[in-house]
Amino acid sequence: MTVPPGYQPSVYDEYLRARDEDQFVAFRLGPEALGQVYLTEDCVLVPASFLARLRPGEPVTWDRLMAAVWDAIERMSRHGATPALGAQILAVVGGDPQRAEAGGGPAQRLTFVLTALDGFRGRNLPRHEGRAYLQLGDALTDMRWTGDAMRAYERGRATLERAGDDLALRAAYVRLSILMNSVGRFEHALLLAESGLRVSQRLPVTPANPPQAPDGQVLRQERIRALTSIGFTDEARTALGTQ
Amino acid sequence: MPPGLLPEQMAHSDDRRQEALAILGGLAVTLADGPPDNSFREPESLQINAESALAGAWDTAMREGPASARRLLLEERDRLTQWRRAVTLGLVRDDSGGPGGISDALRARTAALALGAAYYGLDLEMPPGQLMTEVAAAGYGQIEDGVAAEAMFLAKSHERLGRPELAVSILIRSPIAEPAAHLRYLLNLVRVAYAEGHGPRLAELLRVDPWSDDTGLARSLVARFVTERPPTQADLQARAVVRGQAMNTQNWPALRQLVLSDVMWLEETSTLWMALAGILNMTSAPAAASLAQGVADLIARDETGTR
Numbered sequence: 001m002t003v004p005p006g007y008q009p010s011v012y013d014e015y016l017r018a019r020d021e022d023q024f025v026a027f028r029l030g031p032e033a034l035g036q037v038y039l040t041e042d043c044v045l046v047p048a049s050f051l052a053r054l055r056p057g058e059p060v061t062w063d064r065l066m067a068a069v070w071d072a073i074e075r076m077s078r079h080g081a082t083p084a085l086g087a088q089i090l091a092v093v094g095g096d097p098q099r100a101e102a103g104g105g106p107a108q109r110l111t112f113v114l115t116a117l118d119g120f121r122g123r124n125l126p127r128h129e130g131r132a133y134l135q136l137g138d139a140l141t142d143m144r145w146t147g148d149a150m151r152a153y154e155r156g157r158a159t160l161e162r163a164g165d166d167l168a169l170r171a172a173y174v175r176l177s178i179l180m181n182s183v184g185r186f187e188h189a190l191l192l193a194e195s196g197l198r199v200s201q202r203l204p205v206t207p208a209n210p211p212q213a214p215d216g217q218v219l220r221q222e223r224i225r226a227l228t229s230i231g232f233t234d235e236a237r238t239a240l241g242t243q
Numbered sequence: 244m245p246p247g248l249l250p251e252q253m254a255h256s257d258d259r260r261q262e263a264l265a266i267l268g269g270l271a272v273t274l275a276d277g278p279p280d281n282s283f284r285e286p287e288s289l290q291i292n293a294e295s296a297l298a299g300a301w302d303t304a305m306r307e308g309p310a311s312a313r314r315l316l317l318e319e320r321d322r323l324t325q326w327r328r329a330v331t332l333g334l335v336r337d338d339s340g341g342p343g344g345i346s347d348a349l350r351a352r353t354a355a356l357a358l359g360a361a362y363y364g365l366d367l368e369m370p371p372g373q374l375m376t377e378v379a380a381a382g383y384g385q386i387e388d389g390v391a392a393e394a395m396f397l398a399k400s401h402e403r404l405g406r407p408e409l410a411v412s413i414l415i416r417s418p419i420a421e422p423a424a425h426l427r428y429l430l431n432l433v434r435v436a437y438a439e440g441h442g443p444r445l446a447e448l449l450r451v452d453p454w455s456d457d458t459g460l461a462r463s464l465v466a467r468f469v470t471e472r473p474p475t476q477a478d479l480q481a482r483a484v485v486r487g488q489a490m491n492t493q494n495w496p497a498l499r500q501l502v503l504s505d506v507m508w509l510e511e512t513s514t515l516w517m518a519l520a521g522i523l524n525m526t527s528a529p530a531a532a533s534l535a536q537g538v539a540d541l542i543a544r545d546e547t548g549t550r
């Protein structure tokens with residue numbers, strides 16, 4: 001097998017080696033892909049037939065791609081919970097939540113994320129596991145299970161810190177600071193927003209982390225919200241002025 | 244089967260029940276802090292007794308240390324959390340008929356256990372941020388009886404994180420369970436916050452309205468740090484003269500201002516606080532006087548203990 005320059009190994013490699021009969025191909029999403037914290041790899045698996053059906057010059061829409069990823073998931077799930085299945089599930093649950101909830105609602109989406117976590121657990125994949133915990137928190141938040149969502153985000157935060165995945169770590173701080181502000185724990189929200197901003201400052205500007213990244217903006221807003229709610233209005237005004 | 248819980252199988256198709264059980268099992272594994280609790284199968288044996296679990300943890304802490312006590316409480320918290328989820332998922336029905344029902348009882352006990360576990364976590368020098376999230380997740384602050392207890396924990400955690408001004412922010416708004424201890428702790432935090440350069444933030448907190456201390460004593464004491472400069476030796480000598488004059492002329496309001504200042508800036512002694520209680524009584528502030536006397540008693544107890 002020839003390895004192209006710049007190739008990053010992924011959890012799909014082992015799966016593709018062991019399950020050649022499934023006839024999947026890795027569809028590369030580009031260097032900015034990991035800026036989306038629901039993705040754990042910069043590629044997704046699609047059935048080879050999906051590419052074969054494409055006509056030259058035909059655009060690949062996100063919707064079509066997600067349908068192809070979903071198609072692959074149905075076949076992959078026959079082999080049980082693997083890291084590859086986990087990565088695929090997270091791509092669909094985060095990239096196309098309506099599809100993940102179709103027919104079963106938020107509880108179905110939650111079940112999918114739990115299956116993804118099953119695939120990562122105990123395999124020394126902290127980046128994957130940490131990002132999966134963020135999606136678990138998102139699913140639980142949508143079900144209004146706020147307490148469990150906090151625990152999921154906190155576990156994700158700790159795991160991502162260990163993994164050194166600053167992009168997703170910042171996203172964990174975003175989610176936690178929003179939740180803490182929403183339940184009136186403004187002091188804690190302030191600490192979380194400030195921690196997130198420190199992570200943001202050390203992140204290099206890359207395609208995955210463009211200047212004025214949305215997560216950085218949200219952290220600044222949550223900090224201002226906390227400062228205002230506490231009563232530190234002078235600092236809130238200063239922060240507003242420097243946004 | 245305990246009173247209050249009935250199987251809810253009629254409301255669920257087998258598929259939905261299987262899905263609910265899968266969620267329950269999945270969350271038990273992914274969110275457990277102790278060994279995963281998969282004990283929930285059918286609603287047959289729910290025992291809720293947070294007090295006995297807390298007492299058991301205390302004994303364990305004495306015998307084996309805080310790590311074992313924390314583990315014990317987290318296991319119990321996780322067990323009750325599973326039941327809470329089962330109620331939410333409709334796997335069991337809350338049929339107790341009482342006010343709040345089983346769900347509220349479960350929430351209160353779960354939260355008490357989480358708070359106990361978090362305190363042992365502080366003993367173990369665990370990251371306070373993580374512990375605060377644990378406590379917030381249990382929702383103690385949403386229970387009337389739990390707000391004061393949770394606020395005290397949050398204040399201690401922010402203090403541990405080196406953010407005394409945020410601890411002050413929490414304490415000035417939270418309900419007060421033990422007024423004298425609360426005030427004494429608040430003032431100690433204010434001193435630390437001031438020493439660490441948080442004077443401007445303290446000034447902003449003075450504008451927060453209302454403070455939970457309805458006697459007004461806490462606010463008037465904290466205001467000293469914002470409106471006064473620390474007294475020099477010369478100031479203290481001059482103050483002794485002014486105090487004598489105020490006594491002679493029975494100018495109690497002036498004397499009250501001096502004693503308030505002394506309490507904040509001078510070394511904490513029961514004598515100073517008793518003097519404050521006395522002058523507050525003489526200036527028609529009996530509630531504040533009673534609070535000041537409470538602080539004096541606390542300090543006196545410490546002074547006796549250290550002698």
